[in-house]
Amino acid sequence: MTIAKTPPAVMATNEARPLAIRNSPREKKRRWLRVGAVLLLILGAAFAGGPILWMLSSSFKSNTEIFEYPPRLLTENFSLDAYFSILNDPTKVRFFINSYVVSIAVTLLTLFIAILASYAFSRFEFKGKRIINVVIVSVQAVPPITLLIPYFGLVVGFGLYNTYPGLILTYMVFTLPYAIIMMTGYFNTLPRELDEAVRVDGAGSWTALWRILVPIATPGIVSVGIYTFMIAWNEYLFALTLTRTEDMRTVPIGIQLLMGQHSYEWNEMMAMSILGSIPVVLLFLFFQRYFLGGLVSGSVKS
């Protein structure tokens, strides 16, 4: 076997390569490119992850150490006190319960309604389809601040001010359009023959949808669900305006309330930020594959 015949792909390590090739200008250039790319990646990681790392580190400090000079990433007095003081305070735990209740309810209801609507969009031709579709796409662009004032009136009028249903219903207006668009895109990628075969066998569309289409579409549904949960978990403006009492506040508002109280408890705010981010970060990490795929096939290619 001569050197010239060795395919480049086989030469996995530098050592295996002949010196002449290793030092060729092309290889040299490639090595410099790799060094440059890795440097840029590290810079990028510092830019993206540095602040998050600081948040984590600050949550383990005592409040007096937060602004010590010079600042240190790792403190000698590592402590979980900030976390304990949040988890032992019923008012603060309540923020988390509220956020979970609202976000899970919004996610389930959005998924149910969006599955129905997307099925109609994906599998039926009907009068007005285009118009309804355009309305749903453009509804995404309606600014929350525009709806805030009339909602305030409506929610108070229906007696939903400072209640879970008030928040859940308003959030769904923002989660549904996106969910329907993503899910319709996903349903469109599934062959029609699947559910049509069931309908020919005498089952109705309802059965075809829930028995056939939904199980196959699980990856898409999961990604839509995560996205919906994220929107609901992160919502700020309506949570701020449509609730009044501390026991109805969600996490984003709760963090702000910590900022207002007595002095700034930075370590507690950071601990609460970490606790408040865990659900979304975990969901994302576990379902990354589903999620990124679904997001792209739905939003970008719809």
Add this chain to the structure above:
Amino acid sequence: MSITSKGPRRDASRGGAPTPQTTESQTGASLPVFVNKTPNRARWNDAKKKGEPFAFLAPVIVLIGVLMVLPIGIVIGYSLFDNVITNKNPELVGVDNYIEVLTNPTFIAATGNTLVFTGASVVAHLVLGLAFAMLLNTNLLGRFSKAIFRTIFVLPWLFTVAIIAVLWRLLLNPSGVVNFLLSGVGLADQGTEWLSSPELALATVTFINIWAGYPFFMISLLAGLQGIPGELYEAATVDGASWWQRFISVTIPQLRPIIISMLLLDLIWTSQQFALIWLTTGGGPINVTEMLSTFTYKLAFSRYEFALASTSAVIILALSGILAFFYVRHQRARD
């Protein structure tokens, strides 16, 4: 069915003969019930078929109608009256509110700030998102390290705006870590007031928004990059195209539809940003970071000028509507 069909009556009907209950006695005609029934059933089936998609769509139509169309109607109505909600019998004032809002110096300043904030954010989101996506798409990295870096780069996007605002208030505190690092290399003075100095505040909130928003571009563009057929690059390389030429003549044209969608969506979303501003600067100092959203919110919930706030909200809606028009048109063209 199989049991009943054993009966003689069923056998007769299967044979095509009319059942004993023909309507001869009523109509005098010899038409059996079955023939009469068929068009009815067909019509019923037809109606059911036509109505079916609407049954599936009913919850959405009701929700969007009650919680989107109705409120927009209400807010437009409010904007035409004087002092709604606080006054029991508001007076119709026509376009007076619009004149008042459009000539309000704070509103004009807020429009300018929103333009700067949105324009700079969106451009930076695209540039950073594309740069990160291309770094992650090179063949210089292994699968595992790619996954690690991708996760790190996505991080800012996983944190809610309220948390991002609090975090950057800590980082940018005059005695915080950013000043420590920047003064170490001589780029800023110790004690720089990033968020409360009128010269720096707008740039600072824009920077925070850039940091928080680029991953969304990165994710979509990365998927787009992975979808570009390798042959296109090979062909360009054979033709002797340089890296830059390949970028301009292959990468950008291939990503164009995604880029346009993302730009329009980001323009819509960034111009509506509220929480980030509200929790970092509150629109201050002296209006330098006042956005259309914070301006409207303050009118309504600090000054209780609901009619003027509604007017401002309708103007924002109209501006978003223009962007939405282009977005819908673009999405349709792609379908």
